[in-house]
Amino acid sequence: MEPQQPGSHEPxxxxxxxxxxxxxxxxxxxxxxxxxxxxxxxAKFHRPxxxxxxxxxxxxxxxATDFSNATDNVAAAAATTKPKKFFKPVHSTEHTxxxxxxxxxxxxxxxxxxxxxxxxxxxxxEVQGLVDKQTFLQSYLPKGAKAIPTRLVFKVKTDEHGNxxxxxxxxVVKGYHQRHGVDYDDSFAxxxxxxxxxxALALATAKDWDITHVDVTQAFLNTExxxxxxxxxxxxxxxxxxxxxxxxxxxLKFLYxxxxxxxxxxxxxxxxxxxxxxxxxxFDGCTYILRxxxxxxxxxxxxxxxxxxxxxxxxxxxxxx
Numbered sequence: 001m002e003p004q005q006p007g008s009h010e011p012x013x014x015x016x017x018x019x020x021x022x023x024x025x026x027x028x029x030x031x032x033x034x035x036x037x038x039x040x041x042x043a044k045f046h047r048p049x050x051x052x053x054x055x056x057x058x059x060x061x062x063x064a065t066d067f068s069n070a071t072d073n074v075a076a077a078a079a080t081t082k083p084k085k086f087f088k089p090v091h092s093t094e095h096t097x098x099x100x101x102x103x104x105x106x107x108x109x110x111x112x113x114x115x116x117x118x119x120x121x122x123x124x125x126e127v128q129g130l131v132d133k134q135t136f137l138q139s140y141l142p143k144g145a146k147a148i149p150t151r152l153v154f155k156v157k158t159d160e161h162g163n164x165x166x167x168x169x170x171x172v173v174k175g176y177h178q179r180h181g182v183d184y185d186d187s188f189a190x191x192x193x194x195x196x197x198x199x200a201l202a203l204a205t206a207k208d209w210d211i212t213h214v215d216v217t218q219a220f221l222n223t224e225x226x227x228x229x230x231x232x233x234x235x236x237x238x239x240x241x242x243x244x245x246x247x248x249x250x251x252l253k254f255l256y257x258x259x260x261x262x263x264x265x266x267x268x269x270x271x272x273x274x275x276x277x278x279x280x281x282x283f284d285g286c287t288y289i290l291r292x293x294x295x296x297x298x299x300x301x302x303x304x305x306x307x308x309x310x311x312x313x314x315x316x317x318x319x320x321x
Contacts, residue, residue: 107237
């Protein structure tokens with residue numbers, strides 16, 4: 001065993017554990033220096049010279065007044081926020097060369113998009129249609145009642161070539177906020193069976209009859225609410241002339257999104273067709289037949305919610321029109 005030099009010795013286990021170890025690296029763009037000394041761990045982060053800090057998010061428009069001001073001055077709203085990254089493009093983008101038409105997810109994105117003027121016009125057209133059909137009445141919320149929130153849905157309608165046909169806005173109710181037994185009772189609504197549609201089309205093809213597709217515009221708005229009182233909150237983005245401070249909308253007719261709206265529309269359509277002389281087919285509850293005096297069919301109507309197929313002999317075109 002060699003003698004040790006004076007003043008030198010081998011480190012023991014306690015002395016080894018007290019020594020520090022340092023490691024450096026990068027974590028989420030920040031320089032990190034980690035020092036380990038025994039059971040103690042210390043970490044220091046240093047920002048690089050080109051670090052600009054977290055991205056500042058635009059302040060949300062929280063009240064109906066904020067959105068009303070945005071609708072009155074689209075240019076001012078566009079200058080304050082840039083939520084372009086939240087847009088989702090339409091699948092067909094052949095209608096534009098420089099940029100695709102985007103479908104905003106809410107009114108805020110619509111009013112700051114490049115098509116803000118078109119979206120604002122679609123909002124006004126949608127609400128004006130509700131007003132013309134006397135769909136709601138502005139009222140104070142009664143004590144103990146709960147207003148159901150609503151929203152605006154935006155869609156770009158294109159043709160088969162990808163050209164824009166229409167900027168469509170639809171006001172819908174957030175039906176998942178409705179309470180069964182309070183806001184609605186039954187929600188089941190029948191639709192035409194696929195077999196009934198195929199049989200009707202096969203019959204029309206075999207007899208060379210006319211086939212016409214009809215889409216009922218704002219179908220649910222033709223159905224009265226009845227005795228049940230339902231209150232909704234005006235959606236964000238509605239122009240100020242249709243929103244009074246402190247008031248909500250009392251629905252007089254059904255809106256899209258309500259849990260019982262399809263059922264109410266089916267009952268309204270069935271009642272109207274029965275009064276007009278149609279008879280419900282025995283093989284399908286959504287197929288109605290209007291017959292001549294000799295029993296021959298004059299007009300066949302197959303209903304699938306608000307989409308209808310009209311089938312009639314060629315000599316009965318005036319009845320169809």
